[in-house]
Amino acid sequence: MGQEHSNTNDPKENIVVPTEYNIISGLIGLGPDILLEILNEMNNLPDAQKFLIICKKTFELMKHSRFTKIIESLRFVKYTFLIPDKKYRIAESNQFIHLEPDFEHCTVALNPVLSNGIFRIEFIFVNHDEGLHYCVGIAESSCVFGSGKGPDDDGNDKKTVRYWNDGDVGHIGYNYIKGNKEFKCGQKVAIEANLYSKPFSLRFFIDNEEQQNNFIYIPSEIRFW
Structure with missing residues (x-):
């Protein structure tokens, strides 16, 4: 056929x-x-x-x-660590590990630079020496943290907002504002930055409880650290 x-x-x-x-x-x-x-x-x-x-x-x-x-x-931002000195410090997934016996200051910023949106990040400190101060905060996008430096060294006191574990908040220089709660290892410390509606603002939370001292007129481009 x-x-x-x-x-x-x-x-x-x-x-x-x-x-x-x-x-x-x-x-x-x-x-x-x-x-x-x-x-x-x-x-x-x-x-x-x-x-x-x-x-x-x-x-x-x-x-x-x-x-x-x-x-x-x-809805989720993938952050990466900007580690100034990897000699005694390592990053694993979403954890930053500060190894002994190094007790120098270590300030670690996070990429990406954030702008034009509402962003929230949560930190939990584990096994930190409670006799030493530690903190979280935001920095202007141009801010660079050197090896062995704190977040307010090298002129960065004017470029950062710093929420210390004793409850003090530093902003624009070494003037500290009291009134926020202290936080310890194991507690959830959250930062929320509103870079969408002006004036741009910053809020802090401890275990989901908003703290009384917050900020407005923060920079339009920031990093968490």
Whole structure:
């Protein structure tokens, strides 16, 4: 038995018509898959929210099966340690370990630089000598911490906000503000920076309890440390 073949010479019958086009008409000319990739490349939720309300087409992305996963990924920032001297200090996953017998100051900033969003980070100190002061805070993005230096050395007292374990908070120089609670090893110390709505602000929490001394007019670009 023979097979039948189409002998048509009309090239139009062999053309596959795409369902999505990249039309030369700006952002709204892109298909949903490309728009979702743009959304996926954003660094924070406020930017994503602005993107979604550009037009009806971007708003419709919320119905896409990939949307929830992309938004969940934007809710979390992946931090990395900027360790000034690795001689006695190591980083494992989300833990920074200060090894004995090194008792020098060690201030570790975290990448990335944060801007245009609302960011929160939580710290827990473990097995720290309670006789020695330790602290958490924020720094201007240009701030660099040297090896064996505290967060307020080398002029960084004017570039950092420092919440010490005795409850004192230092900001712009060596003037300390009292009133926040002390914290100890095992307690959860959280920092929340609002870099989305002006004036930019900073809040502190101990075991999820907001502290009374907070700050406004912080820099537009910061790092946690």
